[in-house]
Amino acid sequence: MNKINLQFDNRSAALGTKHKKETVIAPLFAKELNIKIKVPQNLDTDNFGTFTLDKKRPGNQKETVLLKARTAMKMLNLDIGIASEGVFGPHPAVPFGVVNTEIVVFIDNNLNLEIFGGHTEKVNYAQSITAFNLDEVLEFANRINFPKQAIVIKSSEKKYSDMVKGLVNKEELITTASIYLKKYKSIWLETDFRAHVNQSRMKNIELATKNLIENIKRQCPNCYSPGFYRIDPKLGLPCQQCGRPTSCILYDVYECSKCQYTADIIYPNKDQVADPRYCDYCNP
Ligand SMILES: [Zn+2]
Numbered sequence: 664m665n666k667i668n669l670q671f672d673n674r675s676a677a678l679g680t681k682h683k684k685e686t687v688i689a690p691l692f693a694k695e696l697n698i699k700i701k702v703p704q705n706l707d708t709d710n711f712g713t714f715t716l717d718k719k720r721p722g723n724q725k726e727t728v729l730l731k732a733r734t735a736m737k738m739l740n741l742d743i744g745i746a747s748e749g750v751f752g753p754h755p756a757v758p759f760g761v762v763n764t765e766i767v768v769f770i771d772n773n774l775n776l777e778i779f780g781g782h783t784e785k786v787n788y789a790q791s792i793t794a795f796n797l798d799e800v801l802e803f804a805n806r807i808n809f810p811k812q813a814i815v816i817k818s819s820e821k822k823y824s825d826m827v828k829g830l831v832n833k834e835e836l837i838t839t840a841s842i843y844l845k846k847y848k849s850i851w852l853e854t855d856f857r858a859h860v861n862q863s864r865m866k867n868i869e870l871a872t873k874n875l876i877e878n879i880k881r882q883c884p885n886c887y888s889p890g891f892y893r894i895d896p897k898l899g900l901p902c903q904q905c906g907r908p909t910s911c912i913l914y915d916v917y918e919c920s921k922c923q924y925t926a927d928i929i930y931p932n933k934d935q936v937a938d939p940r941y942c943d944y945c946n947p
């Protein structure tokens with residue numbers, strides 16, 4: 664067993680979740696680092712903010728995920744804590760596109776570590792609709808891959824008081840929508856983003872956890888601590904044909920989460936030149 668695995672072998676970690684994230688996170692930590700995941704019974708992570716906005720986040724994504732992990736550690740009196748947090752935001756390149764970014768944090772009070780992992784993925788389902796009748800409700804359900812993807816119903820977009828979350832049953836959807844339509848004339852439907860009723864988010868949390876474990880296992884060449892991770896790709900790999908810089912990666916920058924030592928890894932994808940089809944000059 665290598666040195667990094669030895670530091671975590673057979674230890675227990677507190678996972679701050681109430682939305683069944685342990686189903687994807689626990690097997691990965693067990694297999695890769697032999698860390699046992701424990702979930703505190705009465706941690707209501709909704710207090711750290713909800714996607715339906717009836718509860719606001721206490722801080723940004725990183726502050727919130729750290730707070731969740733630390734709260735779980737305190738509740739179980741463990742010195743390792745893990746938590747994840749997801750956000751949805753505008754796609755950097757696609758107009759009206761949406762991306763889901765999941766981050767997962769690993770805290771170890773014994774070794775004084777705070778290591779992050781993450782995954783970002785384009786969201787390819789519709790998110791919300793105002794419906795005036797049952798046909799529109801069912802059409803929306805079809806489009807978002809219901810019941811694999813749960814639905815939230817409320818009276819209107821900005822009203823947070825009267826809502827039903829986690830609808831995953833067609834009859835229940837029809838009954839609830841009918842009651843709300845009678846009461847409000849038009850109703851607001853949105854996809855439920857909570858992990859246990861959203862398969863695409865669960866997949867992204869799993870990929871973020873894999874990224875986190877890779878980061879934990881990568882040792883810093885300066886202080887030998889776990890948690891040497893990629894912070895920044897630098898673009899500009901030269902075009903094979905004309906030698907001009909392209910948008911392909913020239914080198915990656917890695918940073919130690921503990922001593923802040925950084926190193927550039929040149930040609931991370933092995934190639935020293937880029938295919939001319941990635942060149943703005945040769946292939947505009
Ligand atoms: Zn270091």
Ligand SMILES: [Zn+2]
Nearest residue numbers: 902905942945
């Ligand atoms: Zn070129």
